[in-house]
Amino acid sequence: MSAVLPSAAGADAGYPDKPIRLVVPFAPGGGADYSARRFAQPLSEALKQPIIIDNVPGAGGSMGANKVAKAAPDGYTLLYTTPGQQMTAPYLIENLPYDAFKDLRPVSQLTAGTNVLVVNKDFPARSVRELIDHVKKNPGTVNFASSGIGSTSHLAGELFKKMAGVDIVHVPYRGSAIAAADVIGGRVEMSIDTLSVYLPHIQSGAVRALGVSTLEPNPIIPDVPPIAKTLDGFEASPVNYISAPGGTPEPIIKKLSEAIIAVAEDPALRANFASTGSRLAGSTPAEMEALVRSEQKRWKEVIDSAGIAVTNAK
Structure with a gap:
């Protein structure tokens, strides 16, 4: 065991040393795809590795989310996550092929939309x-x-x-x-x-x-x-963020989060996103995790109250 641990630590320390795949769970040309591509370029420069956009549409984004949830937890397959894959999917999709609470690890917020x-x-x-x-x-x-x-x-x-x-x-x-x-x-x-x-x-x-x-x-x-x-406390702003497979090592999660936070502070990029109504907002993994859990609880109450029928994952 003692011979393995330094090797694993060394692998984390050298991350990333090859291209990263960013799964966008929607078809090319949509809003999520456009935002992911805008952010991927400066993030690629910060991490000094190419970021490859992989569009995997289907089932409200759960097909792409499942691909990431089942990927190796090594930081080389990430998900451009919208509310539908983790915050609301457990309450809207029957037989969801992944565990939205355990199989995806929030890394950092990217944007807060309007x-x-x-x-x-x-x-x-x-x-x-x-x-x-x-x-x-x-x-x-x-x-x-x-x-x-x-x-x-x-x-x-x-x-x-x-x-x-x-x-x-x-x-x-x-x-x-x-x-x-x-x-x-x-x-x-x-x-x-x-x-x-x-x-x-x-x-x-x-x-x-x-x-x-x-x-x-x-x-x-x-x-x-x-x-x-008019309605005190009303807030319904779409949050997009990066998540990784559950079990991804903490040093990798931390490095990704720090890179995203740094990129999100770029004035030109902030202005670019602001022009379409979004605010760049990097966050720590703990902050993003807390937001996801809070939103899961909030939207479950809305879904239950409205009696929205669940659908089968396809």
């Missing part, structure tokens, strides 16, 4: 309070669009519904772009989805922004108040 509550331009409400009052007077007549069952936009809508005590009807779509088209067209009255999806339509006047899901205003649309100004 969702925005929008309504069609012809909808009468001009504030979150007016929207709530309108729905209470007309229960069951207002629909909210999401990018799919169990998506962050769906859960944000259910959280709004629960906290406001209103009866709004969920209309799921196969993606944010299709959902946005129907909000713009007036076929659905409202949505809570990522700012990057709706920003051009807010700027063109096709939709009206009533509130942001963060606790502070977003600098891109500074005049749009937080939903929390």
